[in-house]
Amino acid sequence: MDADLNFSSRRSPVICLHGCVASSQPLASATGLDVLKRGGNAADAAVAIAAALAVTEPCSTGPGGDAFCLFFNSDTGEIRGINGSGRSPKGLTLEFLKGRKYCAETPPPVFDALNVTVPGAPACWCDTIQMxxxxxxxxxxxxxGAVELAEVGFPVAEITAHGWTHWVAELRNAGKELGGDLLIDGHPPKQGQVFRNPxxxxxxxxxxxHGKAAFYQGRVAQAIIDIIVQHGxxxxxxxxxxxxSDVVSPISTKYKGVRLWESPPNSQGLAALLLLNILENFPLKALGHNSADYIHILVEAIRLAQTDxxxxxxxxxxxxxxxxxxxEKKCSSQRAQLINMDRVMQDVEPALMTESDTVYFCVVDCQGNACSFINSTFMGFGTGLVPKDCGFSLQNRGASFSLHQNSVNCVAGGKRPYHTIIPALLTDCASESQKPQLLASLGVMGALMQPQGHIQVLLNMLEFGMNPQQALDSPRIFVEYDLKENQWSVNLEEGINQEVAEVLRRRGHKVNWPVIGHKRSQFGRGQIITIGDWWNPSASHNDHPTRVLWAGSDPRSDGCAMGF
Structure with a gap:
């Protein structure tokens, strides 16, 4: 496999009228599109895609993980969400972990069975369909569609094969072995190899x-408990x-005539909204896309938002x-936090800083409903524990908990951890007497990259007039706190000018440039569907009716957008 894989798509956006899907796997996108053509709506198609991705990309997602969704109802203009994240076992208390000699400095290893939280995805799938x-x-x-893919088999895509191999190696390096249901003769499948998962x-x-009871009771539930207890x-x-699941009201903020909607805590959607609030104070367009000044302001704003x-x-x-x-906090009121920010970030759990694999996908149907959906097993295959005869691995989302007693994210029995996965929707800023108009369903996955990715691709469209595909193709930055060196670092993707990197270094930033090949996965993988070309400053509404759907799919993954 080419270690210097070039992710530049050079694709035009998908444009269609009746319905559109975008995901990280073409076979999953086709499954969702088929559901739309059979009369299903955006929610039906999203669940079909979620299940298909569990088959075709199990190194990122599956029934053993968590999910979140936001749904826009075109009839009412109402946006509601489902928090499909699971809780820790009731017996997993801080005192219990201390009794096993774990503490904030030495938490359980990330792949340990103690980090399995209740899988929330299957309930979220069922509730999405029901609601x-x-x-x-x-x-x-x-x-x-997903059942057929699992029974008949499918050829494994290139980037998925790379991730599959990577996470099997990570587990083995930690002394763990992935369950045999997800291997072929003990090995991860290669690109183009047909994989079946009966x-x-x-x-x-x-x-x-049988719905949720088939997973949370009976055969599957017993298999889950058996393998968890077997491993401590x-x-x-x-x-x-x-x-x-929890039905939630999304949170939002305004930015230059649009409103961005995110999932509320325990999701980190708040970080994206705080970031957008800070950036509204600056003339970003005048600074120039991915210029040194633009990136400098973005980096400082990300630091502030993530700290909050x-x-x-x-x-x-x-x-x-x-x-x-x-x-309601603005940039000026947050600047004082810079003094204590590094101290706060030193308490971040290493698992939160780890590059993760997740799937984000979105659907808009012919009625104008939209479903923004995200599903993950956290770090690759999660713990790598595969319940007997079930065909999926169990997540390690519990590694996101803190063992600092005073942390809001401190571990406790029956508690949901700080959650990184976030879907998003974009509407206009309607008055109280009007229902909002949907502008886009969008998301970018990837641990703490997610709020950063949401805002970067959104600004690519809002400030710089990029179409959805261009907005995803454009080189991104990723700001993270380096726990080993106790300082912030700025990762710049290949395609950002070297001179920009040098200017940022002179301003005191620790810069990693250029990030190339498969290491570019740290910048996340996104999908976007817009309703109309509102992002195009030269567009005429008469030339391009609002009903036209425009879509893009991230070149950093195997996927595509499809429409009809």
Whole structure:
């Protein structure tokens, strides 16, 4: 495989009228499009894609992980969300971990069975269909495409094969072995090799026939508990059977005539909104796209936003979060935080800083409904634990908890951790008497890159007039806190000018340039569908009707957008 893989897509946006999907796997996109053509709506197609991705990209997602979605109802203009993240086992308390000689400085290893939180994705899939679906197709019919992919098999795509191999190696380096359901003769599949997963096909069939009970009770639930307990974990059948999704009201902020919607805590959507609030104070367009001045301001704003998110975001059932006051904060009132910011970020859990694999995808249907959806097992295959005859691995999202007693994200029984995965929607700023108009469904996955990615691709369209595909193609930056050196670092993707990197270094930034090849995965993988070409400053509404859908898919993944 080419180590210097070039991710430049040189693609035009997909343009269509009736319905559109965008995901990180073409086979999954085709599965979602098929559901739309059979009469399903955006929610139905999104769940079909989620299940198909569990088959075709298990190194990023699956029923053993978590999910979040935002749904725009075109009839009412209402946006609602589902928090499909799971809680820790009730027995996983700070005192229990201390009894096992773990502490803030030496938490459980990231792939340990103690880091398995209850998988929230299957419940989220079922609830998405129940709450937002067309009800023209049953859950079984929605999942049929994924079942067929798992039974018949599919050729593994190039970037997926790389990720599959990478995470198998990471597990083995940690003394862990991925369950055999996800290997071929003990090895990860190669690019183009056909992979079948009959065990996952069985799990998806049962989910389609019997709903949530098929996963959180009975055969699958017992298999989950058996393998967790076998490896020293503390999850119980009661932890699984008592799980349910949370229906949430999204949070939002305005920026130059548009409104960005994100999932509320325990999701880190707040970080994206804080970042946008700060950046509104600066003449970004005049600075020039990816210029040294533009990136310098972006870096400082990211540092501020992430520090606030780290200080406040946790499970709202366990901590009161002053969302309104935080969203009203402006750049001038946050600058004082720079003094203490590095100290705060030193408490970040290493797992949060780790590059992760996730799938983000979006759908807009012919009625104008939109579903923005994200699904993840956190770090690759998560713990790598595969319940017997189930065909999926269990997430390690519990590694995101803090063992600092005073942290809002401190581990506790039955608690949701600080969660990195976030979907987004964009609308106009309608008055109270009008329903908002949908402008875009968008997202970028990748640990702490996600709020940074949301804002960078959004600004590419809003400030610099890029179409959705150009906005995703454009080189990105990733700002992270280097725990080993106790300082912030700025990663610049290949395509950003070397002179820009040198100017940033002279301004005191620690710069890593250029980031090339498969290492570019740290900049995330995104999808965008816009309704109309509002991002085009020279467009005439008469020439390009609002109903036209424009879509892009990230060149850093194997996927594509499709429409009809």
């Amino acid at each position: 937002f679906g067309s009800h023209k197709l049953s859950l079984r019919e929605v999942l049929n 065990a996952l096909a069985r799990t998806l069939k049962e989910l389609g026939e 974990g503390v999850m119980t059948l009661d932890d699984l059977s008592s799980h349910d 998110a780290k200080s406040y975001v946790g499970d709202p059932d366990h901590v009161t979060i002053p969302l309104q006051s935080l969203l």
